[in-house]
Amino acid sequence: MQIYLDTANISEIREAASWGILSGVTTNPTLIAREKGADFKSVIGEIAELVDGPISAEAVSLDGEGMVKEGLEFAAWHPNVIVKVPCTTEGLKAVYQLAKQGIRTNVTLIFNASQALLSARAGAFIVSPFVGRVDDTGVDGMQLIREISQIYKGDSEIKTKIISASIRHPRHIIDSALAGADIATCPFKVLQMSMRHPLTDRGIEQFLADWKARG
Numbered sequence: 060m061q062i063y064l065d066t067a068n069i070s071e072i073r074e075a076a077s078w079g080i081l082s083g084v085t086t087n088p089t090l091i092a093r094e095k096g097a098d099f100k101s102v103i104g105e106i107a108e109l110v111d112g113p114i115s116a117e118a119v120s121l122d123g124e125g126m127v128k129e130g131l132e133f134a135a136w137h138p139n140v141i142v143k144v145p146c147t148t149e150g151l152k153a154v155y156q157l158a159k160q161g162i163r164t165n166v167t168l169i170f171n172a173s174q175a176l177l178s179a180r181a182g183a184f185i186v187s188p189f190v191g192r193v194d195d196t197g198v199d200g201m202q203l204i205r206e207i208s209q210i211y212k213g214d215s216e217i218k219t220k221i222i223s224a225s226i227r228h229p230r231h232i233i234d235s236a237l238a239g240a241d242i243a244t245c246p247f248k249v250l251q252m253s254m255r256h257p258l259t260d261r262g263i264e265q266f267l268a269d270w271k272a273r274g
């Protein structure tokens with residue numbers, strides 16, 4: 060399973076890219092807005108210089124035509140740009156039209172398997188089921204990944220990839236891999252948490268203490 064970073068923060072992307080683990084980046088309007096005053100196109104350009112992989116840029120139009128217009132603009136910024144559209148019927152229209160022009164899409168805000176099936180049928184390159192937000196409703200978000208994975212694997216015509224999104228903690232990453240996700244898109248904080256273990260720290264301390272005390 061590949062790891063993407065779910066952020067528009069350039070320092071976080073630079074740091075995670077230096078670990079050699081990043082295969083792509085996802086952004087959304089909230090994440091872009093968090094980088095106060097940053098110009099959308101410039102942010103995507105800076106990310107493309109740091110990460111050689113898909114970078115999702117999200118349209119804000121609600122109608123299919125508007126999404127296609129935005130999508131064509133984003134796709135012209137860099138060949139790695141993936142146009143993110145919401146999982147609505149207008150979003151499906153945009154996916155269908157953009158796919159015909161060879162432009163890859165990420166259908167976001169997926170909360171059930173039928174949305175994922177229809178998005179794949181329309182020609183989505185990736186779908187983004189929101190595991191953490193499903194968990195927040197008291198339903199097992201990971202079951203959504205299992206269902207989509209089973210449906211896609213059983214249909215040889217579907218090439219759409221599954222990004223496990225709305226990741227909240229390290230266990231979500233592991234469970235996403237076990238449930239059949241192709242990618243997990245993670246906040247930087249969760250990647251940092253994934254690499255921490257008190258026994259690793261204690262082991263390093265002990266090794267250093269023994270090294271210093273050697274005869």
Ligand code: E4P
Pocket residue numbers: 065085086087167187189191192224225226244
């Ligand atoms: C996915 O691409 C979204 O950007 C993201 O995972 C949303 O996560 P949240 O529920 O933490 O906002």
